[in-house]
Amino acid sequence: MTTPTTGWRIWGVSRSGYLCAPFMRKPNYEMIQEGTISYARCTKKCPEIPGDRHQCGVFFIRDADVILQQSRRHTMKEDEFRFGAVITLIEPLGRVLPGRFRFGGVQEFRSTAVEIKAIVIGPELDNLRNKMQRHYGVPVLSVFSPMFRALRTARDSEAITSLASLEQSRTRPSAGRVLTSGRCEHLGCTTEPFPGSRLCRHHNPDSLWSAI
Structure with missing residues (x-):
């Protein structure tokens, strides 16, 4: 099994536009957010994260279509922290291991940390777009956007390369572009x-x- 160099992840989002853990059940790790980078901390004091003995680490999968489907199927309990769900294109950092379970029928992975490269939102969260853009400084894409469609078909490192070129093309239009x-x-x-x-x-x- 090859180690993925990019992936996709579901997040909860607060009414203030900050990303947070998506599900209410308490995990066996703590996730520390520093700007666009999320680090995992293991409560069982693993010498390395993710650990070999249990499921610590930051979870993600490779497949954009599966993460998109799962983000709509999972019911996220709304509270003072979680208002809705978004998905993100991420780059795994540090150690990467396969998870023990499958998510949406595909292999799940765990890493020491992840760096957010882009955020994808549905129409119900349009009012948080500008806040998320300010908080994280990465592209916040509509699920309908041509840019997201291109990212869905990219593979591993191609996704980040495609994102950079598409973003450059969007912000610096050529003379012939309509x-x-x-x-x-x-x-x-x-x-x-x-x-x-x-x-x-x-x-x-x-x-x-x-x-x-």
Whole structure:
């Protein structure tokens, strides 16, 4: 089994736009967030994290489609810390081991730490986009965006390379590039269309979100 160089992870998100542990059950590790990097700490004092004897570490999987499906299927209890769910493109740091279980039918992995490279959100969290952008300084992508579609088909390190080139292309448009502007062409809608379309994410027939 090859060790992944990138992966995908589900997070909870607070009303303030901060990422947090996604599920309520208490894990056997503590996760420390420092900017875009999350470190695992093991309560059983493993000499290395992730440990060989039990399931400590920061969990992630390789497959963007599976993490997207699972983010919609898992019910996340809303409380003062968790308001909704997002997914992130991550780069694992330190030691990487396969997990003992499968997540959504695919192999799960554990690492010492992960660095967040991009955050992907659904339409219900649009109001937190700017806050997350300020907190983490990484691209915050719509699940409908062409950039996320490109990342879904990338493999391992290609995902981060693709993200960098796509982000550069978005922020530095060429002379021949057609920019989307104005309003959605659906009758009565005043929402800005997403890039490359004349319709907003709610009225585009090719909406990924509605198909999940």
